Amino acid sequence: xxxxxxxxxxxxxYGFKLAGVLVGNRVANPALxxxxxxxxxxxxxxxxxxxxxxxxxxxxxxxxxxxxxVALAATWRxxxxxxxxxxxxIATALTRLAGG
Amino acid sequence: xTEPQVSPTLRRDSVVLGAAVGLVGVTFGVLATxxxxxxVKAMAMSLLVFTGASxxxxxxxxxxxxxxxxxxxxxxLLAARNSLYGMRLSERLAPFGWKRxxxxxxxxxxxxxxxxxxxxxxxxxEAFWWTGAALFFFWNLGTAAGVLIGDAIGDPNVWGLDAAFxxxxxxxxxxxxxxxxxRVAGIAGAAIAIGAVPFxxxxxxxxxxxxxxxxxxxxxxxxxxxx
Numbered sequence: 001x002x003x004x005x006x007x008x009x010x011x012x013x014y015g016f017k018l019a020g021v022l023v024g025n026r027v028a029n030p031a032l033x034x035x036x037x038x039x040x041x042x043x044x045x046x047x048x049x050x051x052x053x054x055x056x057x058x059x060x061x062x063x064x065x066x067x068x069x070v071a072l073a074a075t076w077r078x079x080x081x082x083x084x085x086x087x088x089x090i091a092t093a094l095t096r097l098a099g100g
Numbered sequence: 101x102t103e104p105q106v107s108p109t110l111r112r113d114s115v116v117l118g119a120a121v122g123l124v125g126v127t128f129g130v131l132a133t134x135x136x137x138x139x140v141k142a143m144a145m146s147l148l149v150f151t152g153a154s155x156x157x158x159x160x161x162x163x164x165x166x167x168x169x170x171x172x173x174x175x176x177l178l179a180a181r182n183s184l185y186g187m188r189l190s191e192r193l194a195p196f197g198w199k200r201x202x203x204x205x206x207x208x209x210x211x212x213x214x215x216x217x218x219x220x221x222x223x224x225x226e227a228f229w230w231t232g233a234a235l236f237f238f239w240n241l242g243t244a245a246g247v248l249i250g251d252a253i254g255d256p257n258v259w260g261l262d263a264a265f266x267x268x269x270x271x272x273x274x275x276x277x278x279x280x281x282x283r284v285a286g287i288a289g290a291a292i293a294i295g296a297v298p299f300x301x302x303x304x305x306x307x308x309x310x311x312x313x314x315x316x317x318x319x320x321x322x323x324x325x326x327x
Contacts, residue, residue, distance in 0.1 A: 001137050001145075001159065005168035009158060010148035012172070013179040017151075018204040020186020025194045027187065031317070038313040039184045040216050041276040042289030044269050046309030047153075047209060049290040050297070051266040056160075057302045059294065067263030071270040081271050082116045088267030093260030 067092035106223050111230050117210055117272075118234025120264050121152070122242035127256045128155055129246015135163035139247050146243040150236065151208050152265075154179045157302060177303030184310060185212040192224050206232025209269070217275035281320045288312035 027033055052068045053059050067088035074084045125146065132142035137159065145155050154175035161171035186207045192215065193200045206228065214231040218224040246256070253259075277283045289312035296305040 001135065001141055001162050001171065002168050003141070005158070005172050006141060006144055006148070009154065009172045009175050009179075010144075012176045013149050013151050013154055013182070014205060016176075016179050016183040017186050017207040018201065020183035020188075021190050021193055021200050021204045021207060022186075024187030024190025035313045035317060036184070036187050038281060038285040038316055039188055039310055040212055041273075041282040041286040042309050042312035042316075043181055043184070043306065044209070044213060044273060044276060045286035045290040046293035046306055046312075048266045048269050048273070049294050050305060051262075051269075053294060054297050054305075057297060059297050063260075064263055064266065067260060068266055068270065071263070071267035075271050075274070081113055081268075082120070084271040085116075085120045085264050085267045088263040088270075089260035091260070092263035093258065096258065096260070 063092045063095035066095040106226055107218075110218070110223060110227055114214060114227065114230035114234045117214065117231060117268060118238040120268050121210060121235050122238030123261050123264050124152060125239040125242025126246040126249075127242075127261045128152065128159070129243040129248075130250040130253065130256050131156065131159050131163070131246075132243070133247050133250035135159045137162075137247075139244070142243055142247050143240065146240045149175075149179075150205060150239065151179050151182060152239070153209075153306075174301065174303045177301070178306060180307055181310070182207050185209070188212060189215060189228065192221065192228065203229075203232070206236065208232075208235070210235055210272075213269065213272040213276070217272060281316050281323075284319060285312045285316040288315050 024036065027036065048068070052064045053061065055062075070091035071084050071088040074087050079087065128146065129142055132145070137145075145158070149155050149158075157178050158171040158175035161174060162168070186204060189207060189212060190200075193203060196203060211228050211231045215224045215228040218227050256262075273286070277286045289309040292312055293305040293309040296308045300308065
């Protein structure tokens with residue numbers, strides 16, 4: 001990773017963030033506003049799915065799936081935030097230890 | 101800043117989320133050392149790029165022998181979604197004037213999730229700044245720790261650290277999928293992303309997931325928007 005690459009990435013990443021922040025509140029069209037409000041649920045569910053079932057651009061089923069199942073169950077049972085994360089990590093670590 | 105309607109658990113949850121993300125930061129630090137990044141370069145990435153998925157993607161490409169150009173290209177594709185988050189958060193950040201410019205650095209998955217989930221404006225703004233500050237602190241602390249102890253702990257995923265990010269988003273998901281359009285957008289987003297993985301370059305599936313708003317809007321075009 002060269003310094004040029006790091007600085008270009010930093011500038012680009014910040015540029016994306018800032019552009020959204022500066023342009024977003026000028027969007028007045030109600031349909032477009034509604035579209036923007038639907039972005040978080042769509043992207044968060046996609047992130048959960050990708051972080052659980054994707055490795056190196058390939059779909060895989062591994063120990064992370066056990067963590068996802070436990071996280072869903074813990075959230076459904078109203079386990080506090082930190083508990084959900086710890087239980088999911090334990091489930092994934094144990095499944096991996098068992099060869100999953 | 102402590103208006104009565106702000107939930108007492110909000111600041112604690114922000115710090116807990118930050119700490120969980122700090123664990124992911126440890127993983128990034130370890131990966132950075134395996135890709136032969138110096139401490140200074142690894143820290144520069146966490147301080148200046150500050151968007152986890154892009155950092156992992158860039159370092160992953162480098163460590164598997166890819167060129168810096170493809171590393172930066174893939175990472176920027178992943179970073180593009182922060183523009184969409186910025187648009188979602190822009191109205192809440194508008195009253196902050198020039199502070200939006202440095203504040204934009206905090207516009208990432210976690211701050212959007214925490215802020216948009218809040219029931220009122222005061223909490224939403226508080227959630228953004230607290231989560232942003234906590235994440236920035238712990239992400240960089242974790243990165244430094246990962247670089248320092250990288251050789252000692254080996255593969256951090258033995259400890260299930262790769263489960264921390266998806267689990268935290270499962271826990272944060274509730275308020276985002278409390279409406280029918282939110283649930284449809286969520287299911288469609290996950291389906292599009294998974295479906296796109298075999299056919300698109302790294303970084304594209306998460307952006308394509310934004311197209312989930314199209315079927316959602318068509319399905320709910322006759323109902324009142326619930327914001």
